[in-house]
Amino acid sequence: MKLLTRNTDYAVRALSYIAMENGRTITVAELSEELKISWSFLRKILQILSREGLVFSIKGKGGGFRLAQPANRIFLLDLIRIFQGLIRLNACIINNTACPNIRICILKKKIDIIEKSIISELHPVTLETLLNQQNELLHLQTI
Amino acid sequence: MKLLTRNTDYAVRALSYIAMENGRTITVAELSEELKISWSFLRKILQILSREGLVFSIKGKGGGFRLAQPANRIFLLDLIRIFQGLIRLNACIINNTACPNIRICILKKKIDIIEKSIISELHPVTLETLLNQQNELLHLQTI
DNA sequence: TAGTACGATACTAATTTAGTATCATTTACA
């Protein structure tokens, strides 16, 4: 059971990289090189991010991608939604054409609680959060 | 993202059925019929439960399965472990040959918290819990 | 107008989950 798939993971990394370049336009080629992630896969991911309005794209020579939103408006939960769909832990048992077995239903409550917990932990996490974290860590290392 | 796979789901149902028959020996054929679950799939699941010591089996004519432990000693978390492996939400990102990107590491904390929350919600859930729940519900309906 | 970049989309490959089949062994009992 994975909380984040590779898509999401790479999206986070790509966005982080772009964010740290302060408005420079970044090509997939550069991202791929710097992050050591397959060019074509990254390409697809960036296309999706663009379609979803998280980055905007500039075509042609000198083109590339920039953030379409400030880092504190880019939420991890949105990335998860985009690449993995809504978080629904109980799809299997509960939505399964009306679970034919009443004795499992106590689990629904538990699962709802877990779902809420996941969301409440992840809700405050934005691209900015992740970047700040990095700065803090870097700072600590220099002390 | 599923919290429980079908394996686990069916295991719970099968064990519940067996538990409610008060020590009678139950065949896979009966389980399959009553629970409307594929015979061969159930068969495999019961074989695993047997190997893992949650039920014991009686071979030959008149044989079948019984619980090898009282219902309050059969934990949902064990079933999850058996059929899905340990709950490890961060396998992808963190254990991934040392996540090459420091900026993701704040997620580790969050993910650990979520993992703990899942475990603490599910830890108290035993077969007995699930059965009692059913009794309560049935009771309520008769009032 | 050539080259560089993204847009759309279809395709393949790998992994995980779900489900089936088969042969061997044990047991009850007619």
Added chain:
DNA sequence: TGTAAATGATACTAAATTAGTATCGTACTA
């Protein structure tokens, strides 16, 4: 004693999801 009923072990197939690639088209810049 031998046959049918049951599980044990294990290998296999199928479906679904995730991961990754390829290709052709379009826009932009120099």
